[in-house]
Amino acid sequence: MVTHRLFCLRCGYAWLPKGIKKPKQCPGCKRNDWNTPGRLSASSFLKCVTIWRLVQNCEKIYKEPAPRDRIKLAAESLEIGNVDVYIKMLKEGIKDKNGLLYRLSVVGQIGMQERLTVTSPVTLGW
Ligand SMILES: [Zn+2]
Numbered sequence: 519m520v521t522h523r524l525f526c527l528r529c530g531y532a533w534l535p536k537g538i539k540k541p542k543q544c545p546g547c548k549r550n551d552w553n554t555p556g557r558l559s560a561s562s563f564l565k566c567v568t569i570w571r572l573v574q575n576c577e578k579i580y581k582e583p584a585p586r587d588r589i590k591l592a593a594e595s596l597e598i599g600n601v602d603v604y605i606k607m608l609k610e611g612i613k614d615k616n617g618l619l620y621r622l623s624v625v626g627q628i629g630m631q632e633r634l635t636v637t638s639p640v641t642l643g644w
Pocket residue numbers: 526527528529530531544545546547548549552
């Protein structure tokens with residue numbers, strides 16, 4: 519049984535799957551490539567980059583990787599919903615139009631809480 523939520527890496531839809539097999543398509547956008555990271559919509563991309571910047575600022579201010587809860591609170595105050603989805607996308611890496619890759623890594627935990635750090639944008643060259 520799959521008991522955890524799945525996320526569509528294309529549209530951000532989250533759902534609890536019913537069966538044991540990997541779902542063929544996303545119930546939200548009906549795409550078959552829901553589990554493959556790809557180009558995001560402009561608004562999803564902006565939200566991801568905003569979260570990426572929050573992590574970057576948080577690291578600068580506190581001189582340590584950003585606790586996930588602090589980022590969630592800050593993102594929610596900017597009215598960014600589905601923060602977990604965007605953080606998940608950022609862990610896989612998102613690309614902008616020019617192939618620049620934005621990524622967050624987990625560098626450790628405080629208790630049960632993840633701490634996030636930015637991987638500077640790198641150009642993939644395509
Ligand atoms: Zn979808």
